[in-house]
Amino acid sequence: MFNYTFQWKQAMARLPQMLDGAIVTMQVAILSMVIGILLAIVLTMFRLSGIRILSAVAKAWVEIARNTPALFQIYMAHFGLGSFGLHLSPFLSILIGITFNNAGYLTENFRGALKAIPDTQTRAARSLGMGAAGAFRHVVLPQMLRISFLPMTNQMVWAILMTSLGVTVGMNTDLYGVTQDLNALTFRTFELFALAAVIFYVITKIVTLGARLIAARLFRY
């Protein structure tokens, strides 16, 4: 009934290749977070700008990012843009898809964080002669990022896990893609995917722990 013999040695022999994949996964996740945070800050300023077209762009972005499957967003980056003649590499497609998703979720988080910062903070900054942009940048933004730090960490974990969707657009250099290719080569399905899962788990644990250390160092108030 159960004649699958575990061969961990064979899987372990592939560990270096998988770790190379993990590095690509981290590259995608980190890039998508950095760009995603910057975009979310821009989208947040769009929302606050009071200019209707800008806040509509921000709103549409957030709605689509949060209410459609991440897989759809990645498909749109690859096949959607492809049908307009813009053919992106799998790496760029997955990067754009996840970045889009990150920016949408983070913009929504930022909105919640802004509600926790009293208007009097901006008022105090303005009364010291700061312009609206300066007050946002020096007084509101740092507090907003602090309040959003935990949600940002969660989003980072999501970004790492979402890279596994890259295989659907032909990505084969990330952890999940490498694992899939190795599986096709060796048929050590269970061992390889179990190993990949462990690597994913360890990475996300390191990320959450690291984030906690950074928070303790950064936010001493």
Add this chain to the structure above:
Amino acid sequence: MIEIEHVRKSFGQLEVLKGIDLTVSKGEVVTIIGGSGSGKSTLLTCINGLEPIDSGRILIDGTEVHAKSTDLNKLRRKVGIVFQQWNAFPHLTVLENVTLAPRKVLGMARAEAEEIAVRQLTHVGLGDKLKTYPGRLSGGQQQRMAIARALAMSPEYMLFDEVTSALDPQLVGEVLDTLKMLAQEGMTMILVTHEMAFARDVSDRVAFFHQGVMAEIGPPQQIFGDPQHPETRKFLSSTRQ
């Protein structure tokens, strides 16, 4: 000189300032007293342009605050304001709270800004709290920090909006002492306050506001000793109880 001419201001249907006239000269200390809702705080926020006005005008050294062509950010460097709620920037240390505006608004170098900040903070008795975050300070200390923060911009005028009202009673004294010190140093100030003994001590003139109108203004001895307006009398006898 601050010149307030026939200033009217409404919030929706509610007319909060019904034609205020007041001139404050350099070096003068004017306190505004009056019942709550009489428009005292609103007038202060109009003076530094945080609130628009409906008619009349306010001039600061001849510059019209609410004129379209006026650069409010620049004008506000001249006019410091401290609010009832102290509004410390929680993510910055006491020192950084005070150096932020000099550095970002005046473009001062860090060392220069810190030198000024240390001097101002020492002045208000917070010289030993430079590296502390505001969350660890008492209300009175935070309010003194807010005063130092405003002073670090070397303003020519200071507005104080009920700066002791949100403080525990035992902390009021230390903030009032700071204000007295400023007054003695010749700072031009307009203060809204509920501390009558303090107003009597520190003011050159005291203005009494009633329902959006400046019912009476005069030297403290006259306002407190011989009030002319029936509403002033009523108000003062109510505060004595």
